[in-house]
Amino acid sequence: MRLEPVESHDPRAVLRGLRAAVLGAGPAIALGGAGIAAPAPEVPAGTALVVTTSGSTGYPKSVVLSRAALTSGALATAARIGEGAWLLALPAGYIAGAQVLVRALVSGREPAILSGTFSPSAFAAAAAGMASSAGGTRIPAYTSLVPAQVATLLDSPEGARALASFEAVLVGGQALAPALADRAAAAGARLVRTYGSSETAGGCVYDGVPLDGVGVRVAGGEVQISGPILADGYLGDPDRTAAAFLHEGGTRWYRTGDAGAFDGALRVTGRVDNVIVSGGINVSLDRVEAVVRTLPGLLAAVVVPVPDARWGEASVVVVDSDAELKAIRAAVAAALGAAARPREVLRVDRIPLLPSGKPDRVTLRALANGGPVA
Known part of the structure; x- marks a missing residue:
């Protein structure tokens, strides 16, 4: 299957590419392709997205995600928090932003896209522009943010009001500090803590509870994930793929590298290697x-x-x-x-x-x- 690089900094270009890759016949798209050699290689049939990121460790990785993995995550999210309209306020070139667009596409609604630099006024304007109804019933609005964005909004009365206007706000990327969560709750905002990565097609555990179809276990102190949301592996890197994705008893598990505990609710305590x-x-x-x-x-x-x-x-x-x-x-x-x-x-x-x-x-x-x- 052909892989087509897309300009990661242009959210509308990413949206067009995902629309063809997820809802149509392709081609698959590549985001953040610094780790992908030119010309772009072929990818397995069914691939929708290859997202390349160095992450916080500086090691480039090109994660291969199928159409099935992306849509499974989007449908499980809707089943957990509800259906509605989505606002993209994150970079589209990363999995969290791309998955916002996929959720919108799967819901059949055009996403709202925050233009320019993130600020309380820009966020508030985008949120106000989403207000709509169907048959006299308000359509719920959703978005996804990182903790730093939440803190920025809460520092502004305008931003705090806009934050509280959403049915739910997914928050991931790093741990959500209890003090920040308390501030958001006091402002009337409903934050949902998410846990996941590019290898799990974005967030797959919400407020400690796995999404439908997602399995979680802790083996040797390491959090491991299974389910239809898993990536196929790393493009052109079979050794790293084999090390990160295990096959046991007919189940495929992704080794997250995170330390934690799971007793029905997941608690991540840090990185195994940190x-x-x-x-x-x-x-x-x-x-x-x-x-x-x-x-x-x-x-x-x-x-x-x-x-x-x-x-x-x-x-x-x-x-x-x-x-x-x-x-x-x-x-x-x-x-x-x-x-x-x-x-x-x-x-x-x-x-x-x-x-x-x-x-x-x-x-x-x-x-x-x-x-x-x-």
Whole structure:
């Protein structure tokens, strides 16, 4: 099957490509194709989308998603939160944005698209333009955001009102801080925490509960996902595909690399590999970061590893506001033990973000280690 690159920064071009790939006969489209050699290779029959992203680790991956995987995710979302109209307020070149467009296409409704730079006024205008009804009944509106966007909207009365006008707002990309969730609830907004990745055709676990047809297990401390929403694998990388997708007893499982627990509700505690050994003691930097983010003014803080001459490895807290190292170390020690205490605080004017809304940890690690920033 032919694969056609599409300009990821043009949401309307992405929409046109997805309309043909998901509802028509194709061709499949490629988004973020820096990792795809030219000319674009053939892809398996039934492929709708290949999305290439370096993610927060900097390692490029081209994820092959079938029409069936994308539509399964869209239909399961509608079954869980309801049907209605969708607003695209995320970059269309990433799976979360592309899946907003797929949900709109599957529902038979044209998506609204936020134009220009994201801001409370632009979001409010887009939300107001979605108001419509059928047979005298209001059509519910939905959107998908990352936590940083939610925080921006809640800082503006206009944005907070617009946020509350949606039937539900899917929030993913990174953990949703409890304080931010509480602010949204107080403003009358219904946030739905989502968990997923490009390999699962976007969010597949909502508020800890898997969507219909999605299986979740924790094996060896790692969260693994099964179901019709799984990607076919990585384009041109059979070894990586075999390592990430397991076949057991007739079921195919995706190894997420996330640590967590599942007892009917999924709780993700961090990355399996985001662990340092400091003075011979394993320290989860995800847990350190979670503690730091509970402190006033540190909701956006990011914790990154650095070498340490005495302890082998240590951590640095990167912040975009004033922060006192002594208070941070005390809070972390009380929650996780003395070995987990960060070594220092690094202040930056602004936390660099990837287009997906996640912190750019590759850049932050370079800054913390005093090396060149790519």
